Amino acid sequence: MSPGGAGAKEAPKYSKKDFESDQDVRWCPGCGDYAILSAVQKTFPDLGVPKEDIVFVSGIGCSSRFPYYMNTYGFHTIHGRAPAIATGLKLARPELKVFVVTGDGDGLSIGGNHMLHVLRRNVGVTILLFNNRIYGLTKGQYSPTSELGKITKSTPMGSADRPINPLAFALGCGATFVARTVDRNIPHMEEMLRRAAHHKGGAFVEILQNCNVYNDLAWNVLYDKDSKLRNELRLEHGKPLLFGPPDERQAVVMEGVVPRVVPANAVSESALWVHDEKNVNAAKLLADLFAPEFPVPIGVLAAIDEPVYEDIMLEQERRAISERGPGDIAKLLTSGDTWKIS
Amino acid sequence: MSEIAAAVKGNGKSLKELDRAVVRFAGDSGDGMQLTGEQFTTESAWAGNDVATLPNFPAEIRAPAGTLFGVSSFQLQFGSQRVYTPGDRLDCLVAMNPAALKVHLRDLKPGGLLIVNTPAFDKRNLDKAGYAANPLDDVTLGERYRLHKVDMSGLTHEAIKDLPLNAKEKDRTKNFFALGLVSWIYTRPLEPTLEWIQKKFAKNRDVAAANARVLKAGHAYGETAEIFSEHYTVEAAEMTPGLYRAMTGNRALAWGLLAAAQRSKLPLVYGAYPITPASDILHELALHKRFRVRTVQAEDEIAAVTAAIGASFGGAIGVTGSSGPGIALKGEAIGLAVMAELPLVVFDIQRGGPSTGLPTKTEQADLMQALYGRNSESPVVVLAPATPGDCFYVAYEAVRIAAKYMVPVLVLSDGFLANGSEPWLIPDPDTLPAIDVEFRTEPEGFFPYLRDPATLSRPWVRPGTPALEHRIGGIEKQDVTGNISYDPENHDHMVRTRAEKVRRVAQEIPPITINGPATGDVLVVGWGSTYGAITAAVERAQSAGRSVASVHLRHLNPLPPDLGHVLREFRRVLVPEINSGQLVRVLRAEYLVDAVGFNRVRGLPLASDEIHDAIIQLLGSHA
Ligand code: SF4
Secondary structure, eight states, X not given: OOGGGOOSOOOOOOOGGGGBOSSOOOSOTTOTHHHHHHHHHHHGGGSOOOGGGEEEEEOSSSGXXXXXXXXXXXXXOSTTOHHHHHHHHHHHOTTSEEEEEEEHHIIIIITHHHHXXXXXXXXXXXXXXXXXXXXXXXXXXXXXXXXXXXXXXXXXXXXXXXXXXXXHHHHHTTOSEEEEEETTOHHHHHHHHHHHHHOSSOEEEEEEOOBTTTBTTTTHHHHSHHHHHHHEEEEXXXXXXXXXXXXXXXXXXXXXXXXEEEEGGGSOGGGSOBOOTTOHHHHHHHHTOOTTTSOEEEEEEEEOOOOOHHHHHHHHHHHHXXXXXXXXXXXXXXXXXXXXXX | OOEEEEEEOTTSOEEEEESEEEEEEEEEGGGTHHHHHHHHHHHHHHTTOEEEEEEEOOSSTTOOTTOSTTEEEEEEEEESSOOOSSOSSEEEEEESSHHHHHHHGGGEEEXXXXXXXXXXXXXXHHHHHTOSSOGGGOHHHHHHSEEEEEOHHHHHHHHTTTSSOOXXXXXXXXXXXXXXXHHHHTTOOSHHHHHHHHHHTTTOHHHHHHHHHHHHHHHHHHHHOTTOOEEEEEOOOOOOSEEEEEEEHHHHHHHHHHHHHHHHTOOEEEEEOOOTTTHHHHHHHHTOGGGTEEEEEOSSHHHHHHHHHHHHHTTSEEEEEEOHHHHHHHHHHHHHHHHHTOOEEEEEEEOBOSTTOBTTSOOOTTHHHXXXXXXSSXXXXXXXXXXXXXXXXXXXXHHHXXXXXXXXXXXXXXXXXXXXXXXXXXXXXXXXXXXXXOBXXXXXXXXXXXXXXXXXXXXXXXXXXXXXXXXXXXXXXXXBTOOBOOOHHHHHHHHHHHHHHHHHGGGGOOOOOOBSOSSEEEEEEEEGGGHHHHHHHHHHHHHTTOOEEEEEESEEESOOTTHHHHHHTEEEEEEEXXXXXXXXXXXXXXXXXXXXXXXXXXXXXXXXXXXXXXXXXXXXXXX
């Protein structure tokens, strides 16, 4: 069976080109979205899903232009509502492989409520949230992930709102798959896309994305070569939380219920924190780690198996039909209290 | 209440024949008045009468007992001829407590039957209702009305004293005493209620036994007590032969969707957020998964409509339902369906507003919202059912039009239709018009906005269809290709095309039925739930020889193509509405006719008497 419960159809052999649409891509030159688009198009031939069974749903924002550039079915909808549109689509057509492309403003501000509910319901859609910590399309206002004190056109003296952490949000919503990757780390991005697409249920991937026009190098902590070496924490299931250059390896360990960074050689092997994707509580702690006090985790924070929304709904339908037969309006109309007038 | 004949039965009580009667049960929200009224309605329908009902209850779920605002009532009119409305003035009022008496007495006709539950008229309840003295002690009450003071609570307890229920449980059955008594007064059969009790309380034999016994006790009380010297029959109405059932508007909307889903062989996705008075549609549909109806109780109104749109994109029938405040929230998404040219059905069960307004009361003030309540040029089809049973056909029609024209269709029901019920002639579903949905599968020559020349609709393509992958969305697009386009001329062309597509729905509208002569002095034009009140008023004026007719619009956008012609055949046009004048504005703007409104916005249906007065006044001013 192909990912996401897609139908039994055999997928032909595709190349990247098969997923490129005939539309001119209209992002600013240098935008991180190009790399994400390319990574998606490159991984899709391996999904094993016929391309006519793939649907991209988006809201509004730079990222939401994405569907136009994919030669699949696509629906560019209204601001923030893509998760709800996708929910209805999956209910109508559970066999389709549905992707939601959204941004930090679209997905966590105007559409925050829908994001919450699509994740808690565990609807079988793959959500790619491009986080550039800024409103790009509307020309540079601070976003819900912008750091406190962010100076933008709408906040000349600095923003007064504290940022939301997308990973912590997703985990708090009960998401069954949560991952983070970076637009400038192509192989990792491809791996995360594959993992997310194969997850049974709702998958949430935060992609740290560069808006070179309005918020350049917001993720420099993972772009700058030296900084990346010091700060990137690769999460791998079953592997200890180790990071940093080979001669300065560091470990993230738990002291009581508090994560701490210590030199790797100062802890015994048994005291290391071994990453477990099935441990959602541990994932919640990982979600909060960030530079400079902590490394920045990338990879799959959590991947668990839970009942999928549309599976439950469709199972109820099947049960109703198998127990009482398919609906018959003529019978329904004459059921219950009726009387004859002659 | 006209009395046709009188007979005397063996028990010395005379039996009078009436052609119609209006009865209202009123009590505390905890007194079970809705249930009592519904059962009395079923009994009357069994007796072969035509029936119209008006439930009226407070917005609070458990309003404080005994208070004026906690009063709940159920009114019905039943008759041996067509009954168009629940009636204006009451022939019989049952008041279970002082608050109910205070709120409803003014509607009772002089000389009408007034039945009160005496033990409820204690100091506490009198205080809560704001009575300084017990109104039952006022002799004029008995002079103005045929007052019957009945110790319903006491007689109820007496009838079931041996049953193992506590005092509170026993007291709760007293509404069945009232029902039994009024059933005797109007010679209604008890069978349907007895059957209902057995079914409803199958799991609790004692409660079933208590309710049945109290019902019979009420009936026997009427039969034997000295105080009732006469009772009444209402002959069966002459109705179209066939099989009937009671139908409420909300259930009819839900069943209309089921019929459409079955006929079109498509799954149906209904997105809704709980809201009064629309929630019962969601509840009803959730019971019928066998019809491949999938209900989503969405996180909010916007998600409810967008889930429906997502389903339509997927090739299912997408439907959402709400009331006015929810429709306001859905506006932007309805615009998306206009732009993406996807089928979508939206039910608006109107209620008193603005804002939270009067959630449980009726109103017709969302017409302008339905027609224009979205940003920019955003035309949609607007339909309105006239009666509870008509909701079935309108829901079905909405799906048919939405799918055929790839367009959103708004249906304007209201609180009165939603909860009101009528005896409904059950249709043969095979006689409903076909819903032919053809999904495009042919890649040759395909464009997402290629148009059907007759309907202007674009092809509906199910994702999953090979070689037809395409993208649509809310950005303006070039006609035919569907590519994003900011071209000024193209936008102007698309604005006109979307409007023309809705205009073409006029080819679906049958010629107008005129109730009365095709030309004359006054034409009354109505829409929605005022149908009964308008028809009754017009027929009354007609039988007095007045030159009056009425038309009732089911299609509000587009309007029927022959409406302009019909309007011009009358000297004056009167438009009664439960709003401050919405359709009247549309008619004046559209046809340059000097139509006048009759407008009352009280949260209640219009009374046929007041419409009749307005007709007479207009006739006078013209003469
Ligand atoms: S504004 Fe920023 S996010 Fe948007 S396309 Fe340009 S660079 Fe990319």
